[in-house]
Amino acid sequence: MRDKIVAGNWKMNNDQYQTKELLSNLKSSKIPDDVRVMVAPSFTQLSQSKNLLNNTNISVIAQNMNAAHSGAYTGEISADMLKGIEVNTVIIGHSERRSIFNESDEILKEKVKAALAADMEVIFCFGEELQERKTNNHYKVVANQLKVALFELPEIVWKNLILAYEPVWAIGTGETASPQQAQEMHAYIRKLIAQNYNQSTAENLAILYGGSVKPNNAKEIFSEQDVDGGLIGGASLKANDFIEIFSAF
Numbered sequence: 543m544r545d546k547i548v549a550g551n552w553k554m555n556n557d558q559y560q561t562k563e564l565l566s567n568l569k570s571s572k573i574p575d576d577v578r579v580m581v582a583p584s585f586t587q588l589s590q591s592k593n594l595l596n597n598t599n600i601s602v603i604a605q606n607m608n609a610a611h612s613g614a615y616t617g618e619i620s621a622d623m624l625k626g627i628e629v630n631t632v633i634i635g636h637s638e639r640r641s642i643f644n645e646s647d648e649i650l651k652e653k654v655k656a657a658l659a660a661d662m663e664v665i666f667c668f669g670e671e672l673q674e675r676k677t678n679n680h681y682k683v684v685a686n687q688l689k690v691a692l693f694e695l696p697e698i699v700w701k702n703l704i705l706a707y708e709p710v711w712a713i714g715t716g717e718t719a720s721p722q723q724a725q726e727m728h729a730y731i732r733k734l735i736a737q738n739y740n741q742s743t744a745e746n747l748a749i750l751y752g753g754s755v756k757p758n759n760a761k762e763i764f765s766e767q768d769v770d771g772g773l774i775g776g777a778s779l780k781a782n783d784f785i786e787i788f789s790a791f
């Protein structure tokens with residue numbers, strides 16, 4: 543049985559007061575027993591969020607990290623620093639990191655390796671841009687992103703990897719991939735993993751969909767066979783919306 547996962551990526555939102563309010567609303571909701579619910583606050587809110595969510599089954603995860611252990615990297619955070627405050631999962635490769643901060647698949651590969659070496663769990667994001675889909679290159683683009691960033695990893699570490707397929711044209715746009723488009727791509731990704739590794743690695747891997755998941759479309763998307771949950775941006779900032787989404791399985 544694969545994990546069902548709903549992770550909220552807060553991006554650069556929520557100060558300490560908003561964090562407190564949002565998390566207290568989430569805490570008072572019923573978290574389904576069979577869904578792993580995660581929130582990714584900004585770095586400055588990680589410790590407070592850990593404290594507020596103590597004794598709940600909502601995990602606090604990070605939005606990014608640097609591949610280096612330590613050193614002259616002004617403004618950066620290492621895996622060891624995250625582990626030091628018991629943040630054990632990190633999102634790597636979000637499309638905003640790729641497009642705004644120029645993180646290539648080569649750079650992301652180093653980040654993934656560093657996170658896994660620190661015994662962290664990684665949610666690895668990837669997905670095609672609109673033009674690439676329009677020109678029917680989306681499968682090729684996704685295959686290449688996975689090949690460069692992940693396919694040199696040994697099979698043993700895949701138990702600590704979660705994939706998040708996020709078509710760039712659907713992120714923050716209100717435009718969602720149809721459940722069929724998500725299913726087709728997720729099935730393709732699972733096939734690639736089976737080809738490059740083996741069937742059981744592919745079958746055990748959680749593949750999340752991200753891109754304008756909202757309360758009104760979550761159930762339909764999550765009911766697809768190869769969709770194991772969602773990475774949620776905008777809707778994770780509103781307690782009621784996020785609760786409806788993680789309750790939608």
Ligand code: PEP
Pocket residue numbers: 551636708712713714715716752753754755773774775776777
């Ligand atoms: C995201 O940023 O990963 C995302 C999926 O955002 P949204 O849900 O707002 O489209």
